[in-house]
Amino acid sequence: MNIPPTILAYGTPPDQTFFSSLIEKTGWGLALDNGRARDPIFTIYENLARADALVCFPDAHPLHLVTVMAEAEVGHPLITAERSADGSVLRSKPIVFFGDESYWQPFRDIFTLMRSQGLTRDAFDRIAHYTNNLDDAHAYIAANLPTHIPSTRLHYYVHTKREADTENRVRHDVRPPSSVTVACFGSASTKSTDHLQRAEAVARGLVRQDFNILHGGGAYGVMGELTKAGNRLKGFVKGVTVDAIGAPKIFFERATGDHIPEEVDHYIASKDMLHRIESYAGNSQAFVSLDGGVGSTQEILVIAELRLEQHPVVTFTTADDRRMLKPLWLLNESGIYGPLINYLERRGLSGLRAEIKVANSIAELELGLREFFAAHKPKPESADEAGKFRTRYGDMPHPTLPLRPGNAPR
Numbered sequence: 236m237n238i239p240p241t242i243l244a245y246g247t248p249p250d251q252t253f254f255s256s257l258i259e260k261t262g263w264g265l266a267l268d269n270g271r272a273r274d275p276i277f278t279i280y281e282n283l284a285r286a287d288a289l290v291c292f293p294d295a296h297p298l299h300l301v302t303v304m305a306e307a308e309v310g311h312p313l314i315t316a317e318r319s320a321d322g323s324v325l326r327s328k329p330i331v332f333f334g335d336e337s338y339w340q341p342f343r344d345i346f347t348l349m350r351s352q353g354l355t356r357d358a359f360d361r362i363a364h365y366t367n368n369l370d371d372a373h374a375y376i377a378a379n380l381p382t383h384i385p386s387t388r389l390h391y392y393v394h395t396k397r398e399a400d401t402e403n404r405v406r407h408d409v410r411p412p413s414s415v416t417v418a419c420f421g422s423a424s425t426k427s428t429d430h431l432q433r434a435e436a437v438a439r440g441l442v443r444q445d446f447n448i449l450h451g452g453g454a455y456g457v458m459g460e461l462t463k464a465g466n467r468l469k470g471f472v473k474g475v476t477v478d479a480i481g482a483p484k485i486f487f488e489r490a491t492g493d494h495i496p497e498e499v500d501h502y503i504a505s506k507d508m509l510h511r512i513e514s515y516a517g518n519s520q521a522f523v524s525l526d527g528g529v530g531s532t533q534e535i536l537v538i539a540e541l542r543l544e545q546h547p548v549v550t551f552t553t554a555d556d557r558r559m560l561k562p563l564w565l566l567n568e569s570g571i572y573g574p575l576i577n578y579l580e581r582r583g584l585s586g587l588r589a590e591i592k593v594a595n596s597i598a599e600l601e602l603g604l605r606e607f608f609a610a611h612k613p614k615p616e617s618a619d620e621a622g623k624f625r626t627r628y629g630d631m632p633h634p635t636l637p638l639r640p641g642n643a644p645r
Contacts, residue, residue: 239263240380243282245299246292249334256369261377268299279509280394283313288329288376291363293338297578297587298536300342302509303330305533307362309482311507313394316381329379331372332363339365341581344574346529353426354456354571355528394506400514401478402504403622409500412471414615415608416447418519420531421457423485430526431460433568433597437525438464440601444608449519451511452476452499457525466498474499475514481507503622512537516548517624520613521604522563526571535575538563539590547628554612562607564592566600 241264248254254265266285279302283289291300306314307327316328332339349355364375421434434457441448448465451458452474465472477485503518505511512534515522524535541549542560550558565572572593579588594600 240287240376241266241285242376243286243289244268244292245289245303246295248292253333253369257373260373268295280313280507283311284394286328287316287380288331289314290331290333290372290376292332293334293342294582296540297342297582297584298533298540300332301529301533301536304359304362305508305529308356308359308484308529309477309508310484311481316379326379327362328381329376330363331375332365333367333372335367336365341574341578345532345578348571348574349422349528349532352430352526352571353424354422354430354526355530356424359529397480397506399510399625400503400505400622402502404502406500410469410471412447412473412501413445414613415445415521416449416473416519416621417441417521417523417604418449418515419457419461419523419525420515420527420534421450421461421525422527422531423451423453423456423458424528425456425526427526429569430457433566434460434525435464436597437461437523437566437600438470439468440597441465441604442468442470444601444605446604446608447471447473449473449475449515451530452502452504457527461525462498471500472498473501473503473518475503475505475511475518477508477511478504478506481505481510508533509537513548513625516541516561518621519561520551521561521607523600523604524563524565524572526566526569532575535563535565535572535591536587539587542590543586548624552614554614556614557611559611562592562603563590564594564600564603566597567593567595568597 239262242257243266244254245268257263258265266282268282279299283306289303291303303314307330310327314327316326343360346355346360350360364372366372366375419434419437422430425431438448438461442465448461448470450461450473453459453476454462462472462474501518503514505514508530515534516538522538524531527534538549542563545560549561551561553559567573567576576588576591576593592603594603
């Protein structure tokens with residue numbers, strides 16, 4: 236029996252006949268996202284697993300838009316259409332961003348400065364096909380569908396059965412970590428020494444306040460400088476990377492061989508990008524985004540959405556047994572995140588925007604962190620206890636959300 240392709244749609248088409256026309260023309264199936272982004276790990280991956288192609292509209296949740304691009308960029312198995320015999324990624328499932336260019340330009344502007352400074356790869360914006368014509372969208376999808384429609388339920392089942400963290404190793408020959416860890420987002424590549432100097436200065440400030448440093452585990456760019464500076468300053472450094480199955484295209488970020496990366500004191504390998512962000516959150520008490528690209532933007536939006544919904548993974552217990560939301564800061568000294576803030580405000584996403592604090596200087600960032608943790612001292616926990624955050628979800632308040640109308644994020 237032939238199984239027709241399934242199209243996953245994020246957002247609302249400007250013309251309500253879009254779906255009926257597409258189905259009538261092709262006979263393809265249609266899967267609509269229900270608008271919930273409260274759990275941006277399992278909901279998104281489940282949707283990607285059952286889709287053979289994706290169509291996104293300008294009013295889709297920005298978390299979904301960025302995640303589609305980020306997961307395709309790293310070659311996640313649930314968004315990959317074809318692989319060669321040796322397992323290397325050939326291409327992703329077809330992705331169409333449908334709508335007038337004037338609606339998409341503010342979204343694309345988020346990454347323009349990042350790309351010019353080498354913080355994201357030049358090819359990322361070619362992952363999606365932009366069009367405002369139904370026939371063109373249909374032709375592009377038809378030409379790029381997987382040759383054989385896979386059993387995506389099986390792919391999803393196999394992927395979800397893997398442990399969320401495939402490696403978790405802690406050095407025991409270094410000083411023990413303090414009770415505060417700050418997760419730092421930043422690019423693994425850069426064309427500017429300013430980015431590296433800023434990372435070094437942030438690392439110096441964190442170590443001075445006796446905060447541990449957590450980042451994406453990469454050896455280059457902003458990540459690499461955080462590791463080198465933290466180690467040089469005798470700080471405790473945690474690295475959370477992605478294994479080769481969940482993100483085969485970012486091999487340069489990962490450790491090689493059977494060892495913890497040099498100068499990283501606590502090493503975690505997660506099975507994919509979103510579980511990596513969940514591990515960031517579970518192993519830290521605050522978030523700071525330095526100069527970054529599309530991956531850092533995804534991390535910002537995931538954490539902001541989780542904060543908005545008060546997900547347990549973005550809360551911590553204080554020394555006096557209160558639950559506190561972990562703060563999220565963007566260091567915007569270079570103006571790199573101005574277009575992202577403008578985009579959120581332009582779309583009227585006030586709830587999401589309110590979860591993000593912006594520091595325009597390192598001094599402002601250091602003061603904000605110092606004042607927050609002076610008022611909200613975390614309860615100490617061991618590295619093993621911190622790594623068990625997922626098992627505690629059921630013991631913490633977790634809101635049950637009504638479906639939002641359409642795909643409208645708050």
